[in-house]
Amino acid sequence: MASEELNENEVMETTRRPDLESEQGRRAFIRVLNARMPKKRLIAQGVLRTEDGRIALCELVYKKDWDLPGGIVDPDESPADCVEREVREELGLDVSVRGLLAVNWLPPYRGWDDALLCLFDLGCVAEDTLERVVLQRREIKAVHWADAETIEERTAGYTAEMLAGVALDGREDTAFLENSAHRDGM
Structure with missing residues (x-):
């Protein structure tokens, strides 16, 4: 045939x-x-930071909580390619994945089915980088540098917990998380 x-x-x-x-x-x-x-949703997000450790967070059009840059991985697209594409499309920045910080299984949340989230390190950039972003206005209102306190105040609980567990603690290895928490024994 x-x-x-x-x-x-x-x-x-x-x-x-x-x-x-x-x-x-x-x-x-x-x-x-x-x-x-079964099909499982796959999310790719990136941690873009300044030398002093603040992290870029996007103020989104369609939800109250700020979030990391990234998005849903398209069919036949690698998660690393996805986060690079999303940052380019939504912020107008060319970034390269430097490593995988965590794989986080997320249980059902606010009407969404469970998902896997790949959290990538996008490296450190100059403080003025966010002054040069070109926002995709249908999705992003603004992008901000956020310290640990701002992350706790402005992001969904699972995002704040995930960042505290892998991006803000200086962890060197890749983490496997379940609902943003380290699995016992890992």
């Missing part, structure tokens, strides 16, 4: 008796499994 698409009869046949001996049969079976497996 030249096309990767299957009609409904072929899908039914594949789910009953897949021909796992042929590449075509294996690929058809994988497509059926892939269509039926």
Whole structure:
């Protein structure tokens, strides 16, 4: 078959008796499994900071809490590429991922299903960097440098806790978090 698409009869046949001996049969079976497996939302955010440790937070159009730059990872996009793209689109800044700070599993929150959040280090930049941002006004009202107190006051609790646990404590290794807290024994 030249096309990767299957009609409904072929899908039914594949789910009953897949021909796992042929590449075509294996690929058809994988497509059926892939269509039926759960999908989890993946978020990529970045920590962009000044030399004195303040962190860039975005004041968003669509929610009260300030948040880190980033967004939802598109299909077939890497999380690192996503955060670089989002910062470029929403703030007009070209940044490069310097490392992974944490992977944070987030339970359902305010009507959203659970998700995985990849938190990346975007490095230190000059104090005047935010003066040069070009905001995507349909999403971002403003961007601010925030110290630990401002982070606690202005961000959602899970964001403040995540940042306190990995970005503000000088941690060197990548953390695995559940609901923004270190998992016991990790």
